[in-house]
Amino acid sequence: MDICGMCNRESVLQNSHAIPDSVFKKILRSNSGKAIVVPSGGRDPIHYSSDSWDTNLLCSDCESLLNSLYEGYSLRVLRGSVGGVRRHDLGVTFSGIDPCRLASFFISVFWRAANSKHSSYGKVYIPEPWNGEIRDYLLKNTPIPINLVTVQISRLIDRTPKNGFTLRSLKSVVMSPFFRKHKYGKYSFCFVFEGFFVEIFTPGLTYSLRRRAGVILKDKRVLMVPYLDIFDVPEIVDALVKGYGKYLDGDITFKD
Template sequence: MQVCSMCKQEAELQSSHAIPDAFFRKILKKQSGKYIVVPGGGNSPIHYSSDSWDTHQLCSPCEIHLNKNYETYAIKLLRGSACKVVKHIHGVTFSGVESHILVGFFISIFWRAANSEHPNYSKVIIPEPWNTEFRELLLAKNNIPLRLATIRLSRLIDRTKNDGFTLDSLKNIVMTPFFRKGVSHKYSFCFVFEGFFIEIFIPGLSLAKRKLPGVLNNKIKIIFVPFLDIFDVPEIVEVLVEGYSKFVDGDVTFKN
């Protein structure tokens, strides 16, 4: 019998997703069951895939716990059906938000990814004792202290005047998470899905930096999410350039 990563009990493990399967299902539905993978780096070709990056990780009660207490609400919120959403020139404002649930949702993705055996999450690492602390906080439904981790949320756009990415097409991009090394032994781990750029800082940002646009906390009811041009994210640009180069060079295979 295997051991659940969250409750540490022996159990039959479920097919668990770090980035929710709902986001993959939406893309796969639009793309007739397959999406295009543009690998960043190496010699891997562009190819089709239906892989939703799942592994056997959690028991059924823990899977239900995370889905019920974090995922269900957060997905509705990000898709605009759980709160009031106003779009304006500088970004998007979400009103009536249960922000502590949204913070817990992103941390649950971060924690699952760091403890997943799927190769697409290989760059996500949470050292101890933080890994155990996240696990215990999520299991107990306690708020995530901002000193432990801080989340900055941005809405991706493409300001290219002609032939750029639409907002709908940006929602179809899911990137392999990557990390950035900051100052004072701080790291951030970055995720891209559902048209958002999510950066998780560990340890958390200073009090002054927590006031920056897009930074979440556990108490606010109104969240301003600034726009971020996709071409202002170097890691995304690198993947797009490499993908274009592979396509031009003929390093393309569309096998199932």
């Protein structure tokens, strides 16, 4: 028997996903069961893959707990089937949401990625005691203090006049998470999925910085998610440039 990464009990571990399996399945269904992977660095070639970045991490009870408490609800919010959604010139406004539940979903993705052994999550890390504290908050379904972890989200768009990425195509982009180092010892970890750019700060943002658009606040049931041009994210641009360079070099394979 192995040890569950969340409840620490001996159990048969499940194939656990950080970025939800349903996100990958949605992409794979539209691409004949495979997705195109463009590595952001190193010597890995461009390739097709059906890998959904899962590893053995949680027992069935903890896996079901996170999925039922956070994942299902939050994906319905992001996909517009729960609460109100209004698109406007500045971004997308979600109303009537449960902000604590939505924030905990993104933090659960962050926590699972940090504790996953899959190479795609190799740059995600949570030091102790924060790793254990976040685990306990998630396990007990308790709101996670915003000064411990702050979540900020943006809706990706491409403002290129012609032949740019459509909103539909941006929803099919999944990148390996990466980190940013900020002043005063703070780090953020960035995820891209479902057409959103998610930045998670630990320790959390200061009070003044929490006023930014897209920051999820526990007492605000209305969330304005600003647009973010994909070409304004240096890490995404770098991945696209390197991927295109590999394409020109003929460094492309088609494998599982």
